[in-house]
Amino acid sequence: MPNVFVNYRTGDEESVATMIARELARRFGSERIFFASNSIELGHRFPAELVRAVEECDALLAVVGPRWVEVRGADGRPALESEQDWTRREIQTALDRGILVIPVLVGRATRIDRTVLPDDLLELADCQYRRFDHRNAGADLRALGDALARLLPDLGAVDRDDRAERERAKAKTPEKSAQDGGPTRMRTRDVEQRVRGGIGNLNGDLSGTFVNEPTGPVNTGRGHQYNAPYFEGDNTGVQFTAGDNSGTVHQRFERERERRRSDDGR
Secondary structure, eight states: OOSEEEEOBTTBSHHHHHHHHHHHHHHHOGGGEEOGGGGSOTTSOHHHHHHHHHHHOSEEEEEEOTTTTTOBOTTSSBGGGOTTOHHHHHHHHHHHTTOEEEEEEETTOOSOOGGGSOGGGGGGGGSOOEEEOGGGHHHHHHHHHHHHHHHOHHHHTTOHHHHHHHHHHHHHHHHHHHHTSOSOOOBGGGOOSEEOSOEEEEBSSSOEEEEESOSSOOOOSSSOEEEESSEEBOSSOBOOEEEOOSSOOOOOOOOHHHHHHHHHTO
16 A cells, blocks of 8 residues: 555656655655556556545645646646546545645745635645755755655655664764774783883783872772882783772882892793
8 A cells, every 4th residue: 555645747747756756665665655657557447546546545745846737638728627637636535535735846836826726626725835946856855755754654664764874873883982992901911111100001910000100109099009110011920019099008019139030030
């Protein structure tokens, strides 16, 4: 069952109607958009299929261009005046059934004048419309699709553009998280140079905060704290002084002879 019926008049911006139908079919699926003979199977009765499609749709788009009122039928009279005019009959059926009718005014088309409408279409002049400009076709088609997705929940549920946008946003999230991941941590076994001065994060065999060459007791917050007269790491270990970080820092230094013995044994 189609959700949207695209109504238009042959000889008045039917190319725009085709463009609208194709874009909506791409975005929501061709089975949800009814467009003239494209949506009627071979052998099916044209009049019956048109009426059925209008009666079952959720919204009808009435594409109205500058010549919508002027186009004449085979008898030379304005086609709109004929009760058998299919453009008129489709709109009338939708209005009678309380279906959402959205006029799409194309190009130089002005707001629909009630004085040119037959009595059974007078309500069309009161319907809120959207405009379509050839020079702004992409944005206007997108806006029309967005409006239909908002007004018709069934369309919103199958909106391919919305799904693609969510997938793009989801793909960007890990990338952003990686960029905002915070400072890089350093493993003690990977350090091969002396670090002089400062406070930083220590990871690896030791996990916590190191304070290198402190000039006095330092409290850096919760967690382990390591104070050293100097911080030196290689592939075997690190010299440090432990502190419980609760307000008092207890410093312990290795004697030089013990440090040399440790160095000689590397």
